[in-house]
Each structure stands twice: as C-alpha cells, then as structure tokens.
Amino acid sequence: MAATTKNILIFGATGLIGTHITNSILANKDKFGRIAIFTSPNTIWTKSDEIDQLKAQGAEIIAGEITSEAAVNEAYNGIDTVVSCVGRPVIHTQLQLIQLADKHPDVKRFFPSEYGTDIEYWPSSANEAPHQQKLKVRALLKNVKDLTYTYVVTGPYGDADGALYLGAKPPADEAEGTFDVKRKRAVLLGDGKGKISLTTMRDVGKFVVAAILHPKAVANKAIHVNSFTSTPEEITAEYERQTGEKWERAYTSLEKLNQIEAEKGGSVTLRRIWTEGGTLYEKRDNHLVGLEDGVDDLQAAVKQAIEVQKAT
Numbered sequence: 001m002a003a004t005t006k007n008i009l010i011f012g013a014t015g016l017i018g019t020h021i022t023n024s025i026l027a028n029k030d031k032f033g034r035i036a037i038f039t040s041p042n043t044i045w046t047k048s049d050e051i052d053q054l055k056a057q058g059a060e061i062i063a064g065e066i067t068s069e070a071a072v073n074e075a076y077n078g079i080d081t082v083v084s085c086v087g088r089p090v091i092h093t094q095l096q097l098i099q100l101a102d103k104h105p106d107v108k109r110f111f112p113s114e115y116g117t118d119i120e121y122w123p124s125s126a127n128e129a130p131h132q133q134k135l136k137v138r139a140l141l142k143n144v145k146d147l148t149y150t151y152v153v154t155g156p157y158g159d160a161d162g163a164l165y166l167g168a169k170p171p172a173d174e175a176e177g178t179f180d181v182k183r184k185r186a187v188l189l190g191d192g193k194g195k196i197s198l199t200t201m202r203d204v205g206k207f208v209v210a211a212i213l214h215p216k217a218v219a220n221k222a223i224h225v226n227s228f229t230s231t232p233e234e235i236t237a238e239y240e241r242q243t244g245e246k247w248e249r250a251y252t253s254l255e256k257l258n259q260i261e262a263e264k265g266g267s268v269t270l271r272r273i274w275t276e277g278g279t280l281y282e283k284r285d286n287h288l289v290g291l292e293d294g295v296d297d298l299q300a301a302v303k304q305a306i307e308v309q310k311a312t
C-alpha cells in the first residue's frame with residue numbers, strides 16, 4: 001500500500017514556487033497533522049515578515065542549515081512526507097536530504113524540487129545542461145529502499161513575475177520572448193503557432209497538494225500536469241483582447257533562439273526546449289490527482305499577468 005501523508009516538512013518554503021506550494025499546503029491544513037518548514041537562520045532573519053505570516057497560518061518553523069546532517073535528521077523526526085522546493089543553485093543538496101530520508105524510520109514520501117520541464121522527455125534530455133543536477137536526484141530516488149517519490153512536472157509557469165513566460169523581458173533581452181503589457185509588444189518564439197503547456201504558480205501549489213492527497217496514483221513516477229495548452233499567437237491575441245489594443249508582434253525563430261542559447265545558455269536553453277515542443281504530452285495527468293477542472297485557463301492566466309505587470 002502506498003504511504004499516506006500526515007506530517008509534512010517543506011524545504012525552500014519562502015522561494016518563488018515554495019511560497020505558492022507552502023500556502024496551498026497551509027490552506028489545506030485540516031487534511032494534515034504537522035506542517036513544518038525547514039529554513040536557514042539567515043532566512044528567518046532576512047524574511048522575518050514572511051516567516052511570521054507562515055507561523056500565523058499554522059506552520060512550525062525549524063531553523064537549520066540544509067547541509068547539516070544532524071539538523072535535517074532531527075527535523076525528520078515524526079515527519080512522513082518531505083516536499084522540497086529548493087532553488088536551482090542548491091538542487092544537489094537534495095542528494096543528502098534523500099539519503100537521510102531513506103534511512104530515517106519516519107519519512108516515507110519525498111517530492112523533489114521539480115515543478116518545471118520534464119528532464120526525461122526525449123533521449124536528448126539527458127544532455128541538456130539545466131537538467132543535470134535534477135537528473136542526479138532522479139537517479140538516486142530510483143534506487144532508494146524505503147521511500148516513495150513523485151516528480152510533479154508542470155512545464156513553464158504561466159505567470160508574469162520576473163522572467164517567467166507571460167512576463168515582460170527588458171527590451172535588450174526581448175528576443176528571448178516577451179509579452180510586454182506596457183509597450184504593447186510581444187516577441188513570439190518559433191513561428192508563434194507551436195503549442196506550449198503552462199501552469200500558473202497558484203495551480204502548481206494546488207497540484208502538489210492534490211498529489212500529496214492521491215498517494216497511490218502518483219507513487220514512484222513523474223506526473224505531467226498543467227493549467228492549459230496554448231500557442232504564442234493565442235496568448236498574444238488574449239493580451240490584445242484584455243488590454244483592448246492591437247499589439248506589435250515580432251518573432252524569434254528557433255534557429256535564432258539556438259544562436260542566443262549558444263551565447264547565453266541557462267534559461268534560454270529551457271525556452272528553446274519549450275519552443276521545440278518539450279512541454280507537450282500525449283495526455284496530461286490532471287485526472288490522476290482529481291484536478292481536471294478547477295485550474296486556470298488562458299484567460300485567467302493573462303488577467304493575472306496583466307495585473308502583475310501593471311503593478312511593477
């Protein structure tokens with residue numbers, strides 16, 4: 001029988017996606033026992049307002065360094081489910097977190113920090129630079145003895161914060177793709193007609209909670225979930241509809257994107273993978289976790305993206 005969840009420990013709770021995942025778990029606290037957050041003394045100091053809010057919502061705060069075996073082992077006492085939302089620079093620290101979880105008698109489920117592109121989509125995925133640390137995490141999880149894992153694969157975020165897919169890039173970087181509400185200008189990747197599946201960050205939080213609550217359906221696999229599938233042309237048309245104005249359109253061909261990637265790498269590699277179709281699946285797994293309905297559509301995502309861009 002798949003292990004079920006009562007007590008949850010979250011790593012990376014105050015990060016970009018960790019905030020949404022943690023808020024969603026806390027919003028469902030009546031379904032769980034303890035909800036604890038493991039974070040560094042530095043974060044407790046520098047993000048004291050956010051930490052106070054989490055406490056007020058019922059989170060238990062555990063201070064420690066993520067690299068400290070003793071601190072992590074102690075935090076695992078009484079915890080059956082670990083949800084990791086750690087950022088890209090510290091993805092490798094999860095190797096120790098998983099080894100300790102596997103040996104700990106209480107921990108039974110582990111959700112590694114994924115929440116993005118499927119790193120095992122095509123055979124060539126194995127060679128993509130941004131996937132390397134996450135691939136090591138998956139390789140370790142495939143060999144654990146006493147731990148069940150789930151990779152929550154969401155594709156790119158359908159949000160406008162920072163450099164996210166529905167956001168505005170600074171004009172100098174707009175060839176990497178932009179939807180700029182203030183300039184009424186979009187730079188569409190590829191020919192603009194290629195499909196892309198996106199998940200809003202608030203839906204990522206919902207999907208993680210739903211996955212936690214459907215242990216049997218998600219045990220030892222990647223689940224491919226998303227809010228909606230669209231194209232850059234459709235997204236631009238929705239921005240035009242909601243802003244009530246015609247937008248200027250430019251295009252960055254896949255060939256040009258490859259050239260930019262050769263210069264810059266990093267997040268441009270992910271945008272190239274998405275433009276090649278790397279977020280499309282034969283079927284999506286929303287139904288596995290009971291979330292076929294109740295997630296954002298293109299209209300809702302663009303509405304939120306316009307609000308975010310206008311506020312910044």
Ligand SMILES: NC(=O)c1ccc[n+]([C@@H]2O[C@H](COP(=O)([O-])OP(=O)(O)OC[C@H]3O[C@@H](n4cnc5c(N)ncnc54)[C@H](OP(=O)(O)O)[C@@H]3O)[C@@H](O)[C@H]2O)c1
Binds near residue numbers: 013014017038066
């Ligand atoms: N699909 C997409 O479009 C997309 C976009 C961005 C990210 N992602 C994925 O989402 C996951 C989380 O990324 P994120 O951008 O949310 O991460 P983030 O905000 O950069 O960092 C998340 C948390 O990781 C911890 N952390 C970061 N640097 C650390 C360090 N040097 N030492 C110790 N802890 C550190 C911190 O935890 P505390 O809160 O405890 O301080 C931080 O809040 C990653 O797997 C990433 O690939 C996907």
